[in-house]
Amino acid sequence: MSARERELRGSTAVVGVAESMLGEVGPGISSLDLIGQATVAALDDAGLKKSDIDGLFTHSAFFNLPTVTTAEYLGIRPRYTDSTAIGGSSFVADLRHATAAINAGMCDVALITYGSTQRSSSGGLMTSGQVLTKSYESPFKPINPGSGYALAAARHMHEFGTTREQLAEVAVAARKWAQLNPVAFMHDDLTIDDVLNSRMVSTPLTVRDCCLVTDGGGAVIVTSAERAKSLKKAPTYILGAGEAHWNMHISQMPDLTETCATESSKNAYEVSGMKPSDIDVVEVYDAFTINTLLFLEDLGFVKKGESGAFVEGGRIAPGGELAVNTNGGGLSYCHPGMYGIFTIIEAVRQIRGEAGARQVDDVHVGMAHGNGGSLSTQCTAIFGDESTL
Amino acid sequence: MPSAVLNVADFTDEIHPEPVYQALLDKGVLAYQRCDVSNDVFFPPRWLCPVCGSDTYTWERSAGEGTVYSATTLSPRNKEPYVVGLIDVDEGFRLMSNVVGLPVEDVTIGMRVSVQFKDVEDRGAIPQFVKVDA
Ligand SMILES: [Zn+2]
Numbered sequence: 001m002s003a004r005e006r007e008l009r010g011s012t013a014v015v016g017v018a019e020s021m022l023g024e025v026g027p028g029i030s031s032l033d034l035i036g037q038a039t040v041a042a043l044d045d046a047g048l049k050k051s052d053i054d055g056l057f058t059h060s061a062f063f064n065l066p067t068v069t070t071a072e073y074l075g076i077r078p079r080y081t082d083s084t085a086i087g088g089s090s091f092v093a094d095l096r097h098a099t100a101a102i103n104a105g106m107c108d109v110a111l112i113t114y115g116s117t118q119r120s121s122s123g124g125l126m127t128s129g130q131v132l133t134k135s136y137e138s139p140f141k142p143i144n145p146g147s148g149y150a151l152a153a154a155r156h157m158h159e160f161g162t163t164r165e166q167l168a169e170v171a172v173a174a175r176k177w178a179q180l181n182p183v184a185f186m187h188d189d190l191t192i193d194d195v196l197n198s199r200m201v202s203t204p205l206t207v208r209d210c211c212l213v214t215d216g217g218g219a220v221i222v223t224s225a226e227r228a229k230s231l232k233k234a235p236t237y238i239l240g241a242g243e244a245h246w247n248m249h250i251s252q253m254p255d256l257t258e259t260c261a262t263e264s265s266k267n268a269y270e271v272s273g274m275k276p277s278d279i280d281v282v283e284v285y286d287a288f289t290i291n292t293l294l295f296l297e298d299l300g301f302v303k304k305g306e307s308g309a310f311v312e313g314g315r316i317a318p319g320g321e322l323a324v325n326t327n328g329g330g331l332s333y334c335h336p337g338m339y340g341i342f343t344i345i346e347a348v349r350q351i352r353g354e355a356g357a358r359q360v361d362d363v364h365v366g367m368a369h370g371n372g373g374s375l376s377t378q379c380t381a382i383f384g385d386e387s388t389l
Numbered sequence: 390m391p392s393a394v395l396n397v398a399d400f401t402d403e404i405h406p407e408p409v410y411q412a413l414l415d416k417g418v419l420a421y422q423r424c425d426v427s428n429d430v431f432f433p434p435r436w437l438c439p440v441c442g443s444d445t446y447t448w449e450r451s452a453g454e455g456t457v458y459s460a461t462t463l464s465p466r467n468k469e470p471y472v473v474g475l476i477d478v479d480e481g482f483r484l485m486s487n488v489v490g491l492p493v494e495d496v497t498i499g500m501r502v503s504v505q506f507k508d509v510e511d512r513g514a515i516p517q518f519v520k521v522d523a
Contacts, residue, residue, distance in 0.1 A: 134407055136433040136484065136485065137485045139509055139512060139515045140473050140485050140486055140487050140515070141463070141471065141473065141487075142461075142463075142473045142485065143463060147461050147463065147473050150461035151459040151460070151461050151473070151474075151475055152459070154459045154460060154461055154498065155458065155459040155498065158459070158498040158499075200462075200464060201463075202461045202462070202463050202473075203461050203462040203463075204461075249485075250475070250485070251475055251483055251484055251485040252483075256458070256459055256475075
């Protein structure tokens with residue numbers, strides 16, 4: 001971390017957040033329409049007008065030149081544009097990029113947005129970035145991205161004695177949170193046995209260890225702390241963020257049991273001056289149950305190898321010791337291809353006290369953590385309310 | 390390790406990293422690159438050493454033996470189940486491959502394996518791994 005980045009602590013704030021329609025939106029609604037819905041709602045949440053937006057940040061698996069396509073659709077001519085394409089974590093990285101741009105005077109109001117109709121359009125997982133380079137993995141027929149995560153889970157089980165039941169605890173906790181979230185996709189009861197007995201996708205992961213395939217979009221508006229003070233809602237300050245990637249392919253990941261969330265969170269902690277015990281709610285990109293376990297370790301909430309035992313007995317479920325993925329996560333709430341933006345939306349709502357039945361008591365500090373590729377890219381952001389400045 | 394050094398011209402007219410690797414696979418050789426400057430082994434094939442940045446390297450022949458670092462079984466509908474594994478090859482590189490020739494449930498992390506080659510239409514030979522009997 002540079003000393004100058006430390007000076008950016010609390011210099012920007014999230015002032016508007018919103019989701020679009022979620023779940024299965026049906027034919028006739030495009031991914032851009034979902035971006036439009038979320039943008040209108042986030043502007044309203046912030047008390048800003050579309051004409052205030054002068055910085056645009058987005059990524060898509062549906063269209064090329066993502067910010068260009070989105071800006072044309074929204075009718076925006078941004079003076080700062082950023083199509084960071086590092087998978088589902090891109091939107092968390094965008095928080096840090098927007099903070100830099102705003103502080104450099106390159107834009108004043110940044111819109112970070114995403115939309116996808118991957119459920120209605122294809123029914124299958126869509127991944128970003130067409131691959132024209134030769135693959136040294138595809139001839140062996142892994143399911144992408146599931147097999148990469150399955151390989152990580154298998155190695156974690158081998159090294160630390162983590163069990164399938166402990167992986168299933170993650171899915172069960174997510175479902176319990178989702179049951180408190182009216183817009184979550186899945187509300188039915190889910191038990192550990194249900195997870196274990198579901199269709200096997202790529203051992204040791206069953207379909208209930210894997211994220212949903214849904215439609216959905218989101219929008220997040222960031223501006224300077226100074227401007228934020230005059231807007232509609234109490235600012236949610238960006239206290240620090242970090243981003244890292246060490247590998248693209250799972251076969252190139254140095255150690256399958258340690259992600260570069262260690263590096264992204266180190267920067268976020270150092271810039272924010274926070275430590276894991278300061279974090280009141282943790283929103284991580286749970287593409288698969290193993291993600292939550294790895295991130296609890298790599299973000300510093302538990303020691304390496306101890307996440308499996310930690311999540312037992314509902315410790316990350318509602319009423320548990322640590323509030324993790326309080327919206328129900330990608331496992332039970334919503335997963336439209338790239339989920340990262342929803343970690344931001346939920347962390348902000350929890351800090352504002354707007355989370356309804358799932359609201360955690362006394363939240364001042366929240367973390368959003370995005371993941372992209374095959375455990376490839378990791379981005380961490382730490383937010384706080386005014387008391388944390 | 391001079392015994393592992395390959396004279397690529399003995400096998401193929403190709404000179405660039407990707408086609409050299411494939412041409413060697415097609416001749417039954419699992420090859421990797423070793424940096425002439427830092428001595429690091431690297432894989433998959435590329436133009437420069439990812440450790441030190443040098444673009445001078447030597448192709449070497451792997452003995453084709455390694456250890457299963459991780460493995461996952463896939464069971465597509467109406468098809469035979471198969472194992473996708475990550476293999477730590479003894480010369481110091483890791484690759485994705487399939488572990489074949491035994492029931493999928495018998496593939497374990499830490500198992501010793503050795504390479505064999507399978508022809509794939511429109512691609513050429515790919516390396517696969519079988520269990521080494523202890
Ligand atoms: Zn080198």
